[in-house]
Amino acid sequence: MAFVNNFAEVAGPLDLEPEIAVVLARRRRNRLKGPYRPRSEAEIQPLLQSFMEKQEGHARDKVVNVARLGGGASKEQFRYDLVAPDGTSQRYVLRMDPLESIVETSRLREFDALRAFEGLLPAPRAMWLDADGAHFGAPTIVTSFVNGVTKPKGAPGGNVSGLGTNVGPEWRDVLAKDYIRHWATIHAYDWRSNKLPSFVVPNKDPQQAARLHLNWWTQVWIDDVVEPNPTLAAIEGWLRDDIPPCTEFVFCHSDYRTGNYLIDEDTRKISAVLDWELAHLGDFHDDLGSAVCKTQGHRDEKGVFLCSGLLPRRQFLDRYMDATGRTVDIKTLHYYEVLNNFKAIVVMMATSHRIATEKHNHQNALQTWIIPAAHVVLSETCRLIDKGPDL
Amino acid sequence: MTPSISDRIDSLIHTLTDVVLPAIDAEKSLERDQAQLVIAHLKLIRTQLPQAAIFDELELAAAIALGRKLLTLCEGGPKLTQAAKALQDVLASPDPADRQDAIRRVNAANEYLVRASRIDGKPASVQAIRTAALANGKAQTLRDRIFFADSGFDADRGDLPDMATYFMEQARNGQR
Numbered sequence: 001m002a003f004v005n006n007f008a009e010v011a012g013p014l015d016l017e018p019e020i021a022v023v024l025a026r027r028r029r030n031r032l033k034g035p036y037r038p039r040s041e042a043e044i045q046p047l048l049q050s051f052m053e054k055q056e057g058h059a060r061d062k063v064v065n066v067a068r069l070g071g072g073a074s075k076e077q078f079r080y081d082l083v084a085p086d087g088t089s090q091r092y093v094l095r096m097d098p099l100e101s102i103v104e105t106s107r108l109r110e111f112d113a114l115r116a117f118e119g120l121l122p123a124p125r126a127m128w129l130d131a132d133g134a135h136f137g138a139p140t141i142v143t144s145f146v147n148g149v150t151k152p153k154g155a156p157g158g159n160v161s162g163l164g165t166n167v168g169p170e171w172r173d174v175l176a177k178d179y180i181r182h183w184a185t186i187h188a189y190d191w192r193s194n195k196l197p198s199f200v201v202p203n204k205d206p207q208q209a210a211r212l213h214l215n216w217w218t219q220v221w222i223d224d225v226v227e228p229n230p231t232l233a234a235i236e237g238w239l240r241d242d243i244p245p246c247t248e249f250v251f252c253h254s255d256y257r258t259g260n261y262l263i264d265e266d267t268r269k270i271s272a273v274l275d276w277e278l279a280h281l282g283d284f285h286d287d288l289g290s291a292v293c294k295t296q297g298h299r300d301e302k303g304v305f306l307c308s309g310l311l312p313r314r315q316f317l318d319r320y321m322d323a324t325g326r327t328v329d330i331k332t333l334h335y336y337e338v339l340n341n342f343k344a345i346v347v348m349m350a351t352s353h354r355i356a357t358e359k360h361n362h363q364n365a366l367q368t369w370i371i372p373a374a375h376v377v378l379s380e381t382c383r384l385i386d387k388g389p390d391l
Numbered sequence: 392m393t394p395s396i397s398d399r400i401d402s403l404i405h406t407l408t409d410v411v412l413p414a415i416d417a418e419k420s421l422e423r424d425q426a427q428l429v430i431a432h433l434k435l436i437r438t439q440l441p442q443a444a445i446f447d448e449l450e451l452a453a454a455i456a457l458g459r460k461l462l463t464l465c466e467g468g469p470k471l472t473q474a475a476k477a478l479q480d481v482l483a484s485p486d487p488a489d490r491q492d493a494i495r496r497v498n499a500a501n502e503y504l505v506r507a508s509r510i511d512g513k514p515a516s517v518q519a520i521r522t523a524a525l526a527n528g529k530a531q532t533l534r535d536r537i538f539f540a541d542s543g544f545d546a547d548r549g550d551l552p553d554m555a556t557y558f559m560e561q562a563r564n565g566q567r
Contacts, residue, residue, distance in 0.1 A: 002496055230502045231524050362421070370544075372544055
């Protein structure tokens with residue numbers, strides 16, 4: 001590194017959610033290790049076998065057909081079959097942290113989130129957890145396996161990690177119905193009566209929800225920056241100056257988009273909402289700000305930009321409001337659009353770059369490939385700040 | 392240079408595409424994905440290579456120009472004054488022998504100053520510094536988007552100018 005990273009001196013105190021602080025502290029320790037060598041299926045099999053033997057009712061089951069799963073930019077994933085002594089078998093997915101990940105998150109929170117939504121919408125079932133990696137050597141979650149694809153056969157395409165996935169015109173309407181319905185379910189979740197032990201209710205003051213989110217990604221920038229960027233610091237300043245109050249807390253998935261759900265091609269429905277690792281409690285505009293992000297959609301055949309590759313922005317917001325009964329406040333949405341862009345820039349411009357140069361990830365080629373997506377988001381963010389709130 | 396860098400990259404692309412990729416088991420999705428990304432990276436580097444030196448020169452010139460502009464906008468307390476002094480020192484010796492290191496050093500001092508302005512800068516100065524940094528971001532991201540247009544992330548890439556034409560024009564206009 002050709003510069004001294006002394007940004008912490010001028011960043012001020014950054015209070016974080018306790019579980020996020022734990023995760024980021026663990027990563028700072030991991031940074032001293034490496035380089036990382038991806039785990040092989042042969043290494044995973046005995047670890048899984050001994051793990052399953054400790055689980056109630058599975059002591060005599062056999063782990064077979066361990067196979068790495070592709071796709072995704074974040075965690076190492078393997079599927080496997082668990083065969084009971086009577087010969088019946090079930091398929092599962094193991095999700096494990098590499099040494100460093102494009103988003104450093106908590107498997108405990110992912111487990112809590114999946115358990116919370118069990119039976120409420122289609123999602124993998126959270127089965128077992130090794131929260132601190134005591135068994136696997138890295139934090140790990142095991143979920144049920146759900147059949148489906150992230151992109152229907154013959155669909156035009158998309159980029160890595162499902163960004164900009166184009167499902168094609170014949171799938172858009174049918175998927176949009178499910179997509180909106182699940183938005184309503186996620187934001188209707190009753191977090192007051194159902195415990196989410198690893199989540200914080202950010203109600204210390206009206207700005208805490210946005211501030212905690214902003215602090216999280218500011219801390220990640222300071223920890224990970226490879227190429228300093230004065231524009232990003234200016235955007236952070238803009239975000240700190242006018243934090244909107246949050247009056248109603250909802251469960252925010254934080255990464256619900258095409259590419260992050262599975263599609264059952266036979267029933268033409270969403271068969272599982274995936275990637276719950278960034279979930280937190282906050283303002284519903286926070287989640288919408290992520291959904292309208294420029295890299296998460298694409299232009300249709302007539303040149304109209306489609307949010308999440310499904311609906312034009314106005315239509316998406318109208319249908320969200322119809323489904324939830326909520327009213328989108330344009331100024332608050334504008335704020336959270338900038339905040340979510342800030343997060344996306346940090347992830348792609350700092351973390352992806354850092355973990356690839358440290359050789360701490362199982363997909364270094366992908367990590368460097370994804371960095372230019374940050375330029376698109378940064379450009380859009382400058383435009384948004386210039387332009388001000390607008391539907 | 393014989394063989395040229397472009398020729399060598401071309402042969403690597405062909406080898407990976409015609410020999411290595413077909414030999415990877417179709418079930419090995421991670422390995423196939425990574426191999427395909429290596430090929431895509433090489434193709435992108437092949438298109439960027441002729442403009443890479445100009446790109447870095449423009450980046451460094453823009454970082455230095457922003458630094459000089461920021462110095463004219465500083466009004467505030469000791470933290471901002473200290474940041475301005477540090478930026479001045481970096482601008483006095485940006486070490487252009489290694490352009491990418493120089494870009495990092497100048498932009499680190501620029502970023503530090505933007506952050507420091509929020510601690511004890513006068514409100515008008517904070518606002519002016521922010522405006523300058525955001526304006527710099529617009530120009531910088533236009534260059535970046537053009538340079539990386541073939542990575543396919545930009546929904547508006549059809550509106551971007553051709554890379555070679557754009558950078559040649561920028562260089563001709565003396566903006567480096």
